[in-house]
Amino acid sequence: MKHSVKELQVKGKKVIVRVDFNVPFKDDGSIRDDNRIVAALPTINELINKGARVILMSHLGKIDFKKEPEEIEKAKKKNSLASVAKRLSELLKQEVIFSSVTRGEELESKVAALKDGQVLLMQNSRYEKGESKNDPALSEYWASLGDAYVMDAFGSAHRAHCTTVGIPEFMKKEGKPVAYGYLVEKEIHALGRCVNPQENERPYIAILGGFKVSSKIQVIDALLKKCDNVLICGAMAYTFFRAQGYKTGNSFVEEDQLEYAKQCLNSGKIVLPVQTVVANSFDNPTDVKTVNVYDLPDGMEGMDIGPNTLDVFEGYIKNAKTIFWNGPAGVFEKEGFQAGTLGICKAIAANKGAFSVVGGGDSAAAVKQFGYSNEFSHVSTGGGASLEMIQFDGQLPGIVVLED
Ligand code: ADP
Ligand code: MG
Numbered sequence: 032m033k034h035s036v037k038e039l040q041v042k043g044k045k046v047i048v049r050v051d052f053n054v055p056f057k058d059d060g061s062i063r064d065d066n067r068i069v070a071a072l073p074t075i076n077e078l079i080n081k082g083a084r085v086i087l088m089s090h091l092g093k094i095d096f097k098k099e100p101e102e103i104e105k106a107k108k109k110n111s112l113a114s115v116a117k118r119l120s121e122l123l124k125q126e127v128i129f130s131s132v133t134r135g136e137e138l139e140s141k142v143a144a145l146k147d148g149q150v151l152l153m154q155n156s157r158y159e160k161g162e163s164k165n166d167p168a169l170s171e172y173w174a175s176l177g178d179a180y181v182m183d184a185f186g187s188a189h190r191a192h193c194t195t196v197g198i199p200e201f202m203k204k205e206g207k208p209v210a211y212g213y214l215v216e217k218e219i220h221a222l223g224r225c226v227n228p229q230e231n232e233r234p235y236i237a238i239l240g241g242f243k244v245s246s247k248i249q250v251i252d253a254l255l256k257k258c259d260n261v262l263i264c265g266a267m268a269y270t271f272f273r274a275q276g277y278k279t280g281n282s283f284v285e286e287d288q289l290e291y292a293k294q295c296l297n298s299g300k301i302v303l304p305v306q307t308v309v310a311n312s313f314d315n316p317t318d319v320k321t322v323n324v325y326d327l328p329d330g331m332e333g334m335d336i337g338p339n340t341l342d343v344f345e346g347y348i349k350n351a352k353t354i355f356w357n358g359p360a361g362v363f364e365k366e367g368f369q370a371g372t373l374g375i376c377k378a379i380a381a382n383k384g385a386f387s388v389v390g391g392g393d394s395a396a397a398v399k400q401f402g403y404s405n406e407f408s409h410v411s412t413g414g415g416a417s418l419e420m421i422q423f424d425g426q427l428p429g430i431v432v433l434e435d
Contacts, residue, residue, distance in 0.1 A: 047177035074212030170197025183212025188429030221409035240265025241358025306337030335361025380406035390417030
């Protein structure tokens with residue numbers, strides 16, 4: 032059995048909460064979208080109200096420990112949670128104590144000094160090389176800082192790391208309670224409906240876009256088994272165009288996935304863009320045109336899906352009863368390449384009868400930027416996690432570990 036944070040009796044107890052504060056940043060270093068921080072508030076407030084001493088842990092970005100020491104230091108600086116602590120403090124309307132380190136005297140003394148109802152945020156858990164390896168010594172150390180553990184980082188539940196799996200394993204061994212938070216509860220409930228929709232909830236379509244082709248393309252197999260159609264957009268589309276033998280100019284293509292893409296096409300369920308918006312340069316697009324996908328000019332790069340593609344996609348969206356969407360249709364951060372992503376928002380909003388879920392850090396940010404957050408049945412904070420929920424029938428390591 033799994034337990035809810037609601038059931039925990041934690042007055043005066045130190046509670047480690049794994050949150051997902053992996054927020055997107057603007058170029059100037061300010062937070063672009065605080066969706067994920069806001070999403071963790073119900074659980075944090077519940078614990079504050081219960082008089083717990085709250086220890087928040089989260090990762091932020093990636094740190095490559097194979098790089099030179101100076102590079103690692105740069106990555107650490109860039110991925111500091113300090114500004115997140117500030118934003119959280121504004122949202123909670125109370126002080127958030129920040130530990131600038133992930134182990135040692137500063138962390139331990141700040142934890143020891145916590146009073147009932149106070150909140151501490153530990154620096155980015157990925158400052159530790161061992162975090163992503165689920166290093167047992169690190170998990171044991173972090174677990175020793177708390178009396179209970181709450182998992183509320185849905186966006187990280189698909190990863191078996193110290194803060195998602197190692198800590199609760201140690202806590203369980205020591206007889207300390209572990210539970211899920213409100214966000215995780217809500218996510219499991221909503222995404223559960225996308226794992227295996229009932230017959231009367233079909234047609235079920237998935238819309239897959241974004242940039243992380245290599246990690247997402249493998250999910251298509253699972254989606255093809257569950258969905259009636261899979262609509263492909265974003266950077267991923269160009270790998271499919273190449274697989275069909277079209278020229279793709281400077282567009283991003285995963286050369287080693289071409290055979291796989293062909294197999295996916297054989298399912299007959301894949302729907303590809305028919306038009307694409309191309310630019311002469313990603314960073315400085317001065318020449319932009321809309322072309323048919325089999326006519327992509329040399330030297331140009333695909334940036335969005337084009338109006339005729341939207342017409343095709345709208346047809347599928349209009350008839351769907353269940354819609355799962357991950358990944359923007361185009362480079363929505365740049366003016367001139369937003370129409371595809373915005374058009375998908377509008378089409379989903381127009382289908383009031385469908386159960387619709389959008390997931391992913393950038394996807395959720397796009398939906399919010401365009402003002403469509405309330406038009407979806409659920410906006411998931413998880414990108415990879417929401418995809419893997421569907422791929423692995425809800426069995427994510429960070430969720431499974433919460434069983435007694
Ligand atoms: P999510 O965070 O929602 O899971 P991803 O991180 O996979 O989504 O992808 C988001 C990024 O994909 C956005 O920054 C967007 O600019 C980019 N993107 C979308 N379409 C393209 C494209 N055709 N070429 C390059 N980048 C793209
Ligand atoms: Mg992203």
